[in-house]
Amino acid sequence: MWLMPSTPSRAQRRMASGSKDFSARLAETPKALEQWLAVLVEAGADAFHLSQPKFWQPAFPEIDGELNLAGWAKKLTGVTAITVGAVGLSGDVYESFGGKIAQRTPLDELLKRLERDEFDLVAVGRPLLQDPAWLEKVRQNRVEQIADFTPTAFATMS
Ligand SMILES: Cc1cc2nc3c(=O)[nH]c(=O)nc-3n(C[C@H](O)[C@H](O)[C@H](O)COP(=O)(O)O)c2cc1C
Numbered sequence: 001m002w003l004m005p006s007t008p009s010r011a012q013r014r015m016a017s018g019s020k021d022f023s024a025r026l027a028e029t030p031k032a033l034e035q036w037l038a039v040l041v042e043a044g045a046d047a048f049h050l051s052q053p054k055f056w057q058p059a060f061p062e063i064d065g066e067l068n069l070a071g072w073a074k075k076l077t078g079v080t081a082i083t084v085g086a087v088g089l090s091g092d093v094y095e096s097f098g099g100k101i102a103q104r105t106p107l108d109e110l111l112k113r114l115e116r117d118e119f120d121l122v123a124v125g126r127p128l129l130q131d132p133a134w135l136e137k138v139r140q141n142r143v144e145q146i147a148d149f150t151p152t153a154f155a156t157m158s
Pocket of ligand 1: 084087092093123127
Protein backbone atom coordinates (compact mmCIF):
# COMPACT_ATOMS: atom_id res chain seq x y z
CA MET A 1 0.00 0.00 0.00
CA TRP A 2 1.19 3.51 -0.66
CA LEU A 3 -0.17 6.96 -0.05
CA MET A 4 -1.53 8.59 -3.16
CA PRO A 5 -0.59 12.22 -3.78
CA SER A 6 -3.37 14.63 -4.73
CA THR A 7 -1.74 15.38 -8.06
CA PRO A 8 0.83 13.42 -10.07
CA SER A 9 4.22 13.79 -8.41
CA ARG A 10 7.29 15.20 -10.14
CA ALA A 11 8.53 11.65 -10.62
CA GLN A 12 5.22 10.60 -12.20
CA ARG A 13 5.28 13.60 -14.51
CA ARG A 14 8.84 12.73 -15.42
CA MET A 15 7.70 9.17 -16.23
CA ALA A 16 5.13 10.70 -18.56
CA SER A 17 7.67 12.94 -20.25
CA GLY A 18 9.52 12.16 -23.45
CA SER A 19 12.50 10.33 -21.95
CA LYS A 20 10.70 7.24 -20.66
CA ASP A 21 11.88 3.74 -21.48
CA PHE A 22 9.37 1.00 -20.72
CA SER A 23 11.39 -1.75 -22.34
CA ALA A 24 12.91 -2.61 -18.94
CA ARG A 25 11.40 -5.71 -17.38
CA LEU A 26 11.31 -6.99 -13.79
CA ALA A 27 12.85 -10.18 -15.11
CA GLU A 28 14.22 -10.97 -18.53
CA THR A 29 13.06 -14.59 -18.52
CA PRO A 30 10.34 -16.64 -16.81
CA LYS A 31 13.13 -18.50 -15.04
CA ALA A 32 14.45 -15.26 -13.53
CA LEU A 33 10.91 -14.24 -12.55
CA GLU A 34 10.35 -17.62 -10.94
CA GLN A 35 13.54 -17.28 -8.93
CA TRP A 36 12.63 -14.03 -7.24
CA LEU A 37 8.95 -14.87 -6.84
CA ALA A 38 10.03 -18.09 -5.10
CA VAL A 39 11.72 -16.02 -2.41
CA LEU A 40 8.45 -14.21 -1.75
CA VAL A 41 6.45 -17.46 -1.77
CA GLU A 42 8.90 -18.89 0.71
CA ALA A 43 8.37 -15.80 2.87
CA GLY A 44 4.63 -16.48 2.87
CA ALA A 45 3.19 -14.20 0.16
CA ASP A 46 -0.54 -14.86 -0.26
CA ALA A 47 -0.96 -12.98 -3.51
CA PHE A 48 1.02 -11.15 -6.15
CA HIS A 49 -0.13 -7.83 -7.55
CA LEU A 50 1.82 -7.33 -10.73
CA SER A 51 1.39 -3.97 -12.31
CA GLN A 52 1.55 -3.39 -16.04
CA PRO A 53 0.74 -0.27 -18.05
CA LYS A 54 -1.70 -2.35 -20.14
CA PHE A 55 -2.96 -5.68 -18.81
CA TRP A 56 -3.26 -7.17 -22.30
CA GLN A 57 0.46 -6.87 -23.02
CA PRO A 58 2.30 -10.22 -22.92
CA ALA A 59 5.12 -10.30 -20.36
CA PHE A 60 7.36 -12.57 -22.43
CA PRO A 61 6.04 -12.22 -25.99
CA GLU A 62 8.96 -14.25 -27.33
CA ILE A 63 7.54 -17.26 -25.44
CA ASP A 64 3.81 -16.64 -25.18
CA GLY A 65 1.92 -14.05 -27.20
CA GLU A 66 -0.78 -13.54 -24.58
CA LEU A 67 0.13 -14.38 -20.99
CA ASN A 68 0.54 -11.19 -18.98
CA LEU A 69 2.75 -10.63 -15.93
CA ALA A 70 0.12 -11.68 -13.38
CA GLY A 71 -0.57 -14.70 -15.56
CA TRP A 72 3.07 -15.71 -15.51
CA ALA A 73 3.27 -15.23 -11.74
CA LYS A 74 0.26 -17.50 -11.27
CA LYS A 75 1.57 -20.08 -13.71
CA LEU A 76 5.02 -20.15 -12.11
CA THR A 77 3.98 -20.16 -8.44
CA GLY A 78 0.32 -21.19 -8.21
CA VAL A 79 -0.19 -18.20 -5.91
CA THR A 80 -3.20 -15.88 -6.34
CA ALA A 81 -2.40 -13.22 -8.92
CA ILE A 82 -3.90 -9.78 -9.38
CA THR A 83 -3.68 -7.93 -12.66
CA VAL A 84 -3.89 -4.19 -13.22
CA GLY A 85 -3.33 -1.75 -16.04
CA ALA A 86 -5.72 0.17 -18.26
CA VAL A 87 -8.70 -2.03 -17.44
CA GLY A 88 -11.61 -0.55 -19.39
CA LEU A 89 -9.39 2.18 -20.82
CA SER A 90 -7.60 2.72 -24.12
CA GLY A 91 -4.42 4.30 -22.76
CA ASP A 92 -2.09 3.66 -19.85
CA VAL A 93 -1.51 5.66 -16.68
CA TYR A 94 1.71 7.24 -17.98
CA GLU A 95 -0.15 8.64 -20.97
CA SER A 96 -2.70 10.05 -18.53
CA PHE A 97 0.06 11.62 -16.43
CA GLY A 98 1.12 13.22 -19.70
CA GLY A 99 -2.33 14.79 -20.11
CA LYS A 100 -3.96 12.40 -22.60
CA ILE A 101 -7.59 11.37 -22.36
CA ALA A 102 -8.11 7.58 -22.20
CA GLN A 103 -11.26 6.33 -23.81
CA ARG A 104 -13.60 3.84 -22.21
CA THR A 105 -13.16 0.42 -23.82
CA PRO A 106 -15.09 -2.87 -23.56
CA LEU A 107 -14.14 -5.40 -20.88
CA ASP A 108 -14.40 -8.44 -23.18
CA GLU A 109 -10.67 -9.12 -23.35
CA LEU A 110 -10.34 -8.88 -19.57
CA LEU A 111 -13.32 -11.20 -19.00
CA LYS A 112 -11.97 -13.71 -21.51
CA ARG A 113 -8.70 -13.88 -19.60
CA LEU A 114 -10.44 -14.06 -16.20
CA GLU A 115 -12.63 -16.90 -17.43
CA ARG A 116 -9.65 -18.92 -18.52
CA ASP A 117 -8.02 -18.29 -15.09
CA GLU A 118 -5.02 -16.44 -16.45
CA PHE A 119 -5.21 -14.43 -13.17
CA ASP A 120 -7.57 -14.39 -10.20
CA LEU A 121 -8.32 -10.78 -9.37
CA VAL A 122 -8.40 -7.45 -11.15
CA ALA A 123 -7.47 -4.04 -9.79
CA VAL A 124 -8.48 -0.72 -11.25
CA GLY A 125 -6.92 2.65 -10.55
CA ARG A 126 -7.99 5.52 -12.75
CA PRO A 127 -11.54 4.25 -13.43
CA LEU A 128 -12.34 4.62 -9.72
CA LEU A 129 -10.75 8.06 -9.56
CA GLN A 130 -12.93 9.10 -12.46
CA ASP A 131 -16.09 7.46 -11.19
CA PRO A 132 -16.55 5.91 -7.73
CA ALA A 133 -19.63 4.13 -9.12
CA TRP A 134 -17.54 2.39 -11.81
CA LEU A 135 -17.90 -1.08 -10.31
CA GLU A 136 -21.64 -0.75 -9.77
CA LYS A 137 -22.07 0.42 -13.35
CA VAL A 138 -20.11 -2.57 -14.64
CA ARG A 139 -22.02 -4.97 -12.40
CA GLN A 140 -25.34 -3.56 -13.51
CA ASN A 141 -24.35 -3.54 -17.17
CA ARG A 142 -24.55 0.26 -17.36
CA VAL A 143 -21.14 0.66 -18.95
CA GLU A 144 -22.42 3.23 -21.42
CA GLN A 145 -22.73 5.55 -18.41
CA ILE A 146 -18.98 5.37 -17.75
CA ALA A 147 -17.09 8.38 -19.04
CA ASP A 148 -13.67 8.46 -20.65
CA PHE A 149 -10.80 9.12 -18.23
CA THR A 150 -9.72 12.73 -18.19
CA PRO A 151 -6.50 13.62 -16.32
CA THR A 152 -8.40 16.27 -14.33
CA ALA A 153 -9.72 13.28 -12.33
CA PHE A 154 -6.27 13.03 -10.68
CA ALA A 155 -7.22 16.20 -8.83
CA THR A 156 -10.08 14.36 -7.08
CA MET A 157 -7.64 12.34 -4.97
CA SER A 158 -7.45 13.69 -1.47
C1 LIG B 1 -1.67 9.08 -8.83
C2 LIG B 1 -1.14 7.69 -8.98
C3 LIG B 1 -0.07 7.29 -8.21
C4 LIG B 1 0.48 6.02 -8.36
N1 LIG B 1 1.56 5.67 -7.60
C5 LIG B 1 2.09 4.45 -7.74
C6 LIG B 1 3.21 4.06 -6.95
O1 LIG B 1 3.70 4.83 -6.13
N2 LIG B 1 3.72 2.83 -7.12
C7 LIG B 1 3.19 1.94 -8.01
O2 LIG B 1 3.70 0.82 -8.13
N3 LIG B 1 2.14 2.28 -8.78
C8 LIG B 1 1.58 3.50 -8.67
N4 LIG B 1 0.51 3.86 -9.44
C9 LIG B 1 0.05 2.92 -10.47
C10 LIG B 1 -1.24 2.21 -10.07
O3 LIG B 1 -1.06 1.35 -9.00
C11 LIG B 1 -1.73 1.33 -11.22
O4 LIG B 1 -0.80 0.30 -11.46
C12 LIG B 1 -1.89 2.15 -12.45
O5 LIG B 1 -2.63 3.31 -12.18
C13 LIG B 1 -2.53 1.32 -13.53
O6 LIG B 1 -3.86 1.10 -13.23
P1 LIG B 1 -5.00 1.91 -14.04
O7 LIG B 1 -4.63 1.77 -15.48
O8 LIG B 1 -6.25 1.19 -13.65
O9 LIG B 1 -4.95 3.34 -13.60
C14 LIG B 1 -0.07 5.11 -9.30
C15 LIG B 1 -1.18 5.51 -10.04
C16 LIG B 1 -1.72 6.78 -9.89
C17 LIG B 1 -2.91 7.17 -10.74
